[in-house]
Amino acid sequence: MPNKRYAFRPLQELQSLQGSSRTKRSKPRGGLGEGLDSECTPTSSCIQLWSPPHKQLKNTSKGKENEDGQFVLGRRSRRRKESSAGLSWDHLPDELLLRVLLHLRLQDLVRVSAVCMRWRRLAFDRCLWSSVDLEGLVHAGPALQQVLKIGVSRLRCPRCCVEELRLADAGPLPVTHMDLSSSIIPTPALEGVLRRCTLLQCVSLEGLQLSDSIMASLASNPGLLQLNLSGCSGFSAAPLGAMLRSCSSVTQLNVSWCHFTADHVKSVVDNVTPAVTRLNLSGYRESLSLDDVKVLVDRCPHIQTLDLSDCTLLTAESFPVLKQLPSLQHLSLSRCYHIHMAALTDVGRTFPSLALLDVFGLGQDAHLPGLKKQMPHIGVNSRPFSGVARPTPAGRLPGTPADRAMWGGRCRLRFRL
Incomplete structure (x- = not known):
């Protein structure tokens, strides 16, 4: 039991009593319990008096909600850092x-x-990149490879140099219009491109070295409408005929001045689609005969434009055969030297629907005024160049700017030097 001397005494008295007891304290008697009873143990009230004061929270929030003295914990959304220039491109x-x-x-x-x-x-x-014009690009290989991988649909790349193309991992190409006229491109690279094309509608491969594989690739385009193979070589007669049979929708075909034999010419005449309306078979001096013309007229009665220039085996006897074409509007017989100028005087009556007649090289220039006078409704020698299936209109005057149109339309993206 605690000493009654210390009970219920103020702190000052306790402190003075403790100071005096230090001098008068005697050695404790008895055991351990008596020693503990003699210790001065502070009461709970003393502990409360000596406990350190509680720290008060500082009101660090500065806002309208704290103006009345009542603390309120408010959470505000973080403000976005606004661009000094206004709306950012990243927000579009x-x-x-x-x-x-x-x-x-x-x-x-x-x-x-x-x-x-x-x-x-x-x-x-x-x-x-739906339509791209790369004319004028010297080394067009990398650019051509890139636009093909992107998925160009209208591609104009004439008179360009292509060293190689790597399209091993490329899938089907959505190209519908392709102009590679007079370009330098390896035959294997061209095979790799055309092998993946099945949607072609208009194609110009003028002056290129082709192959039988390319003919088979063209045959897989049933929607082909215009095909220009003028001046091409490197393919056989049988694949050519198979391609013409498969492409039954072709309306314009230009196979002039190719490295053809008589078998090639016969393959064209026997297999060209009856739907063709414009046909260029010029340049076959010793290969195209009157019998071929007869087969052609019977097979293709809807021809409107026919170019048989430089076919020296033809004579005036071909006029009654050609008369069976009721829709014939443009006839080219330039440099068919076995046709005399005198036989041309009846052309106006023989072909009532004829509007254009090209007879370059058949007579002297002095005879042309009289011929034009006899046929005032027919334009004589007004088209020096053939435009059958060609992507760019021919016959531009010297000094005029180059026409970069392709089958009646221009490409949106154009390479400029």
């Missing part, structure tokens, strides 16, 4: 950015693709 949707990129030129579109990954993805979107 892809559709709007594509509309902006649609107005850029080809070179600028390539520069924009280096800004960031998103702009690169948008800059090479297929909708921006």
Whole structure:
């Protein structure tokens, strides 16, 4: 039991008593319990008096909710850092950015693709590269490979040099219009491109070295409408005939001045589709005969434009045969030297629907005024170049700017030097 001397005494008295007890304290008697009873143990009230004061929370929140003195914990959303220039490009949707990129030129579109990954993805979107003109590009291999992988549908690449093309992993190509006229391109590379084309509608391979494999690839395009193979070589007669049978929708066909034998000419005449309306078979001096013309007229009665220039085996006897074409409007017999100028005077009556007649080289220029006078409704020698199945209109005057149209339309992206 605690000493009654210390019970219920104030703190000051306890402290003075403790000081006096230090001098008068005697050695404790008895055991351990007596020693503990003699210790001065503070009461709970003393502990409360000596406990350190509680720290008060400082009101660090500065706002209207604390103006009345009552503390309120308020949470505010973090403000976004606004751009000093206004609306950021990153906030624009892809559709709007594509509309902006649609107005850029080809070179600028390539520069924009280096800004960031998103702009690169948008800059090479297929909708921006639907039609591309690469004329004038010296080494067109890398650019041609890139646009083919993107998915170009209208491709104009005439008179270009292509060293190689790597399209081993490429799938089907959505190309519908392709102009590779007078380009330098390896035959295996061209085979790799055409092997993946099944949607072709208009194709110009003028002056290229082809192969039987290319003929088989062209045959897999049932929607082909215009085909220009002028000046081509390297393929056999049988694959040519098979291709013409498969492409039954062709309306314009140009196979002039190819490295043809009599078998090639016969393959064309026997297999060309009856739907053809414009046909160019010029340049076969010793290969195209009157019998071939008869087969052709019987097979293709809807021909409107027929070019048989430089076929020296033809004579005036071909006029009664050609008369069986009721829709014939343009006839070319230039340099068919076995046809005399006197036989041309009755052409106006023989072909009532004829509007254009080309007879370059058949007579002297002095005879042309009289011939034109006899046929005032027919334009004589007004078309020095044939435009059958060719992508770009022929017959431009010297000094006029080059026409970069392709089958009646221009490409949106154009390479410029």
